[in-house]
Amino acid sequence: MTELERALRKLQRKHTVSRVAYRYLSGRPLSGKPGYPYRHRGPGRLAGWQRQVIRLSVPATAALAVAQPEQVGSLIGSAVLVSGYRLRRRFTMRRFNREYVTPTLAALVPAMGLQTGIRLHVDPSLGNLTPRLAKPLSPAEKAVRLWYGENAEPIIRWLPERAQRAAWAAQRQAEPITSRLAVFRRPADPDKGPRIELTANTPYLTREQRQLVSSIVGSKIPVADLVETWHQVGPRVTATWTVRKRPPSRVGAEQVAANLAGLAEWEFYIGQGAGDRPVTLSLRDDSPHIAVSAGTGAGKSVLAELVAVQVLNRGGRVVILDRKGSHRWALGLSGVDYCTKPAQMHDALVRLAALADERNTLAMHEAEDWDPGPRVLVIAEELNATIGQLVNFWAEARGKGDPKRSPAVSALADLLFMGRSAKVNVLAIAQMLTARAIGGPEARENFGVRCLARYTANNWKMLVPEAAMPRASRTLGRWQIVIGGQATETQVAYLTVAEARELACPRSPGTSQVSGLSSPAGDFLTLRQAVEAGVLPWTYEATKKRLQRGVGEVPEARGKQGNADLYTREELAAWAGKTEPA
Structure with missing residues (x-):
């Protein structure tokens, strides 16, 4: 048998009637070419399921036209409506892709070093991407649209609106039954929403490549406040950009009272974060001291007041070093020592350092979980000015043989280094918490919790250079709480004077x-x-x-x-x- 005859027999076996029929019904290529995509578009520009629908619907429509000629008109009308809707949607997406997706892909190809295997999906509902494509209307177009909205659209929308209302009524009637089926539904991803997704058929991208890709996407697709996530496990690299979730615009005493009861003695409620989730600080796990740095009017005293009333509510003490009188809510409260003069601040810091030293000395002879006593919170307001006042006071008050350095400044440094075990915590407030304002760079490193608002780039780089700097918010009370290099956007709870004094009292x-x-x-x-x-x-x-x-x-x-x-x-x-x- 010759080679030609063997090839002909093989071709005959490949294109038998049963095999061709199976390919026709399943949507496979009639040539029998292997490896065709069924769910996605292939080289033939049609996915397998699309070919299957066309092959099965055309004979069915022809048979129905012969058997029921009167039904053909309604089917053709429905097909025209569906086709018109899909054509209009495709036309809109064509403009959208031409404006955003195609140029972005053209810029990403050389950046990623890949000629094929890059897919980019941009949700049209992101930001104002779709409205940016709208062109101004001429007076004639406005007149036509006005006539259409007043005369044609009410008639066209009458039947769909009635159908939608009927569907809603049926859902309400069936709710007692359908609500029981909720146990069978899988939970939806709460973070699933409008996004940009990039998939590359490569197992790894370097850090420089990822930064370049992020820069290109941010430049070509004008959407602000996006959160970037990279996933490089597996044979493909996936990047996702989602819209940053914002905290609520206001948090009050109700949320403070609701969250306070469930916290431990060393935990403090600060406010609500993204997704309306409570944000708490731990003076035992996170840090013994808190640094607050913000511009004028950002709410530094409000944040300090929130922590102070929780200390008082649990039976602790609060010592306030405040020259300008920012904490009038605390005047006359039991458990509060309010120091407004440099001499009072000097004496209070020296006594607190002696207390911390005594507690630490006693702790050496006690069990590991020994409680040294009530917590003491030291609120040091406007440290940029307070440190200078303490230095000037000591320069005038010190006598012969006294140390040159202010004992109060030294006591503050001692509290920062030994406050954890003594349960003496410092909340330092400054517009810009420089090393000089706190007594040296080594003292500033004791602040594990750092709170910033209305910050500048210089202030952020000085205090939290290890964390990525988000855009500063103009919302009053909106803070960035940075712990371990992780910034959490938080709406700090606001308390009125009456609410603060009531919360500071026993429960x-x-x-x-x-x-x-x-x-x-x-x-x-x-x-x-x-x-x-x-x-x-x-x-x-x-x-x-x-x-x-x-x-x-x-x-x-x-x-x-x-x-x-x-x-x-x-x-x-x-x-x-x-x-x-x-």
Whole structure:
């Protein structure tokens, strides 16, 4: 048998009636060419399913035309409507692709080093991409559109609107049954929305290539505030750009009260982030100290107030170093030491450093989970000016033999280095938190939580150079909370003066949070707290000796806080006033 005869027999076996019929019905090429795409367009410009629909619908339509001639007209009308809709959509997408997709692909091909295997999808609903393609109308076009909207469109839309209302009514009637089927539905991706998707048939792209691709996409497709995600696991590289989700425009006392009850003692609620998710800070896990840097009027004092009222609500103390009086809400509150003069700030910082040192010394001889006492929050307002005032005060007040450096500045640095175990935390506020403003670059590194608003590029690079800088928001109360190089856009909760003072009180009106005690002021102190607050004029050791010896009218213990006895402020003050000085 010759080669020609063998080829002819092979061709006959390949194109048998059964095989050709199968190819016709399944939408495969009649030539039998393997590897055709069924779901996507192939070299023949039609996908397999499209060829299958055409091959099956044409004979069916012809048979129906012979059997039921009266139905042909309605079918042809429906086909014309569907074809017109698809043609109009294709025409619109053709303009869209010609304006955005095709030029972007032409720029990406040399950047990625690939001639084929690049697919780009741009959602037309992103930003104002589609409205940008609209051209201004002439007076004649406006008149035609006006006539169409007033006369033709109401008639055309009457039947579709009635059908849609009937469908909605049917859905409402069937809701008791359809709602039970929700358990069988798979959860939808909450982040699924308008996006730009790029797929490249290459296993890896270098960092420089990815940066170049991002630059090209951002330049050719004018959509702002996009979040970029790269996926390089597997045989293909996929990049996705989605619209950045924004936090709510306002957060108030209701959200603070709702979130406060479920937090631990070292956790603090700040506000709501993207997707209306609560944002919290941990002074045990994230950082013992908080840095706040923002321009004038950005809400620095509001953020500090929010943290302070939560400390007070849990029975802690707040020391405010504020020269200009930004925290009037705290005036007269129990547990607050408000220092407005350089001398008061100097003494308060020195005492706090001594307290932290004493707590750390005691902790060496206690169990690992030993509680040193109530948390102390130090709010240092406008450090750019406060440090200078403390330096000038010490230059005037220091005597012969005193150190040249201000003890208050040294005490602040000590608090930054040893505040975690002592539960003494610093919230430093400055318009620009330079190293000089905080006492040196090594002291500034103790701030693991950094909050920025209305920032400049220089300020961002100085404080959080490891995090990508997002665009600064003009929304009042909108902050970037940066922890571990990750920036979280947050709408900080705003409290009025009345709401702040109410939240700073114990959770139950008139009731202290320790040992279930109650008093008109809800104010109970241990001996150490009384000495630190200045209620008792003696040192802590002298106070314990006076109590043991029964000097004066010794107050009666009213409860316990850990292992320490609690006394009312009034009785302690009366004891100090009626006791002769040592």
